[in-house]
């Protein structure tokens with residue numbers, strides 16, 4: 124079993140991991156940068172270690188400092204949370220070589236899924252549908268024009284080493300391909316250290332639907348149903364819900380089976396997410412696998428009653444899954460709003476001191492956050508300060524509950540995206556479930 128975990132993260136997810144550890148009887152070590160010494164995860168952990176100055180590169184991404192923190196505290200495991208080192212295969216490998224349990228998938232899992240072309244090939248062999256596209260990297264503009272002609276426009280150019288939507292280029296006609304191709308390659312080089320790109324058929328106005336996977340180290344894989352993450356702005360998810368309100372049961376079953384097949388195809392262990400695009404005709408296509416716990420995992424916890432972080436830790440400790448697929452029952456509807464310290468119109472970061480704070484409560488309301496009254500939201504890190512999650516019997520009730528909880532949420536002293544979320548909860552298209560990845564771009568809220 125695991126006795127003591129270093130939590131290599133900050134903010135709400137550090138607190139979320141800490142809570143799971145406490146309930147499992149596992150000791151916790153918080154690591155923090157010099158500017159995070161007043162953070163809640165530091166105050167609530169059994170021990171804490173300062174790992175460097177404010178910039179993430181010197182602290183939360185500083186592998187040596189984090190490994191040293193594990194050594195001096197005699198910890199036996201590291202939980203990376205999301206972001207930072209969570210999908211760094213080298214870090215997972217070093218942890219394991221140091222005798223530390225990395226609470227996540229294997230380095231090999233990460234490498235196989237991190238290379239988007241190899242991921243496409245691997246899941247295709249397992250019978251999972253993908254959009255028409257290239258089977259290898261596209262080396263030249265001439266090749267790109269030839270391939271795009273075969274696939275048919277519009278096409279999308281993506282980085283082989285990319286993910287999460289960064290650096291993608293949509294191309295509607297051959298005349299715009301050379302520029303898009305060059306831009307995609309240079310952005311891929313700059314962003315991921317690898318210029319290789321591939322081309323896919325572009326799917327217009329899809330929904331972003333993803334399946335939560337739970338896998339142990341003994342080859343058992345189950346899924347916890349889907350989340351609809353279509354409400355996003357510039358590839359930043361803002362609202363997520365579970366289940367996807369328009370998914371026919373037959374498609375839901377197939378998507379779940381495909382997600383399990385994709386995870387099994389790489390001998391996956393730990394928790395992970397298989398991302399699909401769902402088109403207007405209910406066809407779904409594999410996009411990528413996220414080999415970490417995700418920000419939006421709570422909506423799945425609310426509708427399944429399963430503590431995903433606890434299961435992740437148990438899996439890392441070598442325990443076989445406690446559930447079979449038929450044990451998983453979906454109950455009601457959950458919605459999550461990401462509350463960011465940002466201007467609610469322009470989405471520009473607004474760090475500063477919280478001066479007046481009251482969290483909402485009542486049945487079916489959950490707040491995952493690490494901020495408190497008089498806390499200073501720092502400019503050095505991500506602007507998400509809280510996740511407000513609601514659970515109710517139906518989607519309609521969940522929307523009303525979210526609107527009510529948003530009304531109750533008082534955060535003074537800084538600007539937050541609460542007013543934005545209130546507008547979405549009152550939007551007719553959203554209420555009717557008429558959402559896709561283009562919703563925020565075309566909707567006047």
Ligand code: MV4
Nearest residue numbers: 254279286287288323324325326331410411560
């Ligand atoms: C696509 C796509 C349409 N067609 N691929 C974005 C996140 C990354 N995991 C994959 N993404 C997409 N891939 C094909 N072949 C649409 C998206 C996409 C998107 C694209 C442009 C602007 C906003 C978007 C939001 C969600 C998904």
